[in-house]
Amino acid sequence: MRSKELIKSIILILLVLMSVVLTYMTWNFSPDLANVDNQDSNNKASEANTIGKPLSEGMDQVITPYQVVHSKSEKTEGMAATKQNVESTLKPLKNHRVLHAEQMHSNHNLIIPDLTDEFLIFDFSYDMPLATYLGQALNIDAKVPNNFKFDRLIIDNNEDGNVKLYAISKDRHNVVRMTTSAKLSNFKKVVKTQHKYMQPYTEIITNKDTIDRATHIFAPKAPKALKSYHTIYNRISVDTMNSILFNDSVVVRSTKSSTATYNNNTGVANYNDESEKYRYTNLSEDENRSTNMQDSIPSTFDYINNHGGFTDDFRLFNIDNKNGELTYQMFLNGRPTFNDDDLNNIKVSWGDKGVFSYARALLKANVTIDSGEDDTKLPGAETVRSELANNPEINFEKVTNMTIGYNMEDKPDKSDIEIQRNSEFKPQWYVQYDGKWRAYEDGGLE
Known part of the structure; x- marks a missing residue:
């Protein structure tokens, strides 16, 4: 009986001591905010040094063609270069290597004798180093001529089983022919799936440097009616x-x-x-x-x-x-x-x-929606070509590209207390003339 009382007394004393210790720690507790402050400061600094989220996909999302064209005998089709279309089409080429490369030059119109009657074209609006595009956009291991620049890449439908590339210079007098380790069968499967996005294109000759199939200017033959869009910015x-x-x-x-x-x-x-x-x-x-x-x-x-x-x-x-x-x-x-x-x-x-x-x-787009306006019906490429060629104020030989783009009209909404920046995007023909892109309107260039 006495032993039980002793045990109870010891337990009670321990509980009292624990209570005293916990009370003391509570009264004297001071949280260490140094790390919290530093973390908060670092987060704010990180946010202050960024506008948005970096792209995770890589350079090939930004270094892209502006159009993709498929030519087979007398039939020519093409499509706008959406990120999905370009990514799908280029996927079979990535992460391979160039097995052989050689540069060819022509003082006159460039003719590629071994080019078949079926090929795919990637058109760029600028000329860029071939080594940079292959190595950093497509991750292709390649030894190609130093300082060679191109603005058109052709993928040929040859019978060798491997993908053959032709990089054509902006002046249309030089080409680098490359045989890659990529399998042509894989590339052809992807191209077949892309045909559903294509529409008829036409071939345009503007001067002596664009008279061959590999050097024609390609543009939508009869563009479908296109929507206009309204964008609100942050x-x-x-x-x-x-x-x-x-x-x-x-x-x-x-x-x-x-x-x-x-x-x-x-x-x-x-x-x-x-x-x-x-x-x-x-x-x-x-x-x-x-x-x-x-x-x-x-x-x-x-x-x-x-x-x-x-x-x-x-x-x-x-x-x-x-x-x-x-x-x-x-x-x-x-x-x-x-x-x-x-x-x-x-x-x-x-x-x-x-x-x-x-x-x-x-400015950065917050939301882009259909403007609600009637769809725009643009003239066909042949109409644009004919009117420009017959315009005495235009030297048609200086036309190097034609495409459909969007005219961005800035429209601040001053009816709002805090002026909201808006833009209307309306479809329009654009022509690269003497090195500069200009809007086509009423038979001439703005």
Whole structure:
């Protein structure tokens, strides 16, 4: 009996001591917020240095053709270059290698004697280094001629069993013929599935360099009625752009009317809050931009993508090899968009060690919907060709490309308390004339 009382007493004493210890720890508890503060600070810094989510698919989502054309004997079909169409068509080519390559030159019209009567064409709106496209967009191991640039890639339906590629230069006088390890049977299966997206295309000859089947200009023969679209934008903050481009603290040097200037020891940026256009120049780089596109294309892609700068369907659309500036342009439904005020593009150039200049509108699409307007019926390619060829103010030999795109009309809604930026996208013919894309209208070029 006495032993039971003793045990109860010991247990009671232990409980009292535990209560005292817990009470003391509660009164003296001080949470360590250092890590929490640091984590929160790091999250905010990370958010401040990004515009959106980086692309996970890789460079082939941005370095793409603007159209895909299939030619077989007298029948020619083509399709807009939606991401899904391009990805599916190129998949059989990726992750292979070039077994053999040789360059051919012609002083006159380029003729490829071993090209069969059936082939697929990828048309690009710019000329780019072949090694860069094969190696970094398609992950093809290739030894090809240094500094060779192309703007058309042909995949031939040969009888050898392996895929043969022909990369054609912009001037249509040079071609690199390549035999790859990719199996032609796999490629033909994919092309067959893509025919449901194709429509009749026509072949156009504009000068002595486009008279062969491999060098024709291809464009939709009788375009289907196309919808117009309405887009509402979100804004990208100036502070976010400054945090991305400036290495340290930035100072507002001046604010005048609707324009603000920001700078530090390494760079200067200008922003206009009416046009919502932002331009940065890196003062620490050399005055001359790099014109080496084998470095500039992957470098600018990585730079923009790392901070989520491809907020919409931006794709490389123009390369200024002389000034070193690259233009990434917004696409809609696989078709390029055009805007006179450059609200639809990112212009960037590279220096010796980093970005030299960076310009864009601080807008990103929030929602894009059918505008509700009647579908637009555009004239056929032959009508466009005929009217341009007969226009005395146009030298038709300078026409190098024709395509259907969207005219981006900027329409701010001033009826709202906070002005909402809107745009209307309307389908229209566009013609690359003397190196520049211009809208076709009423038999002429705007």
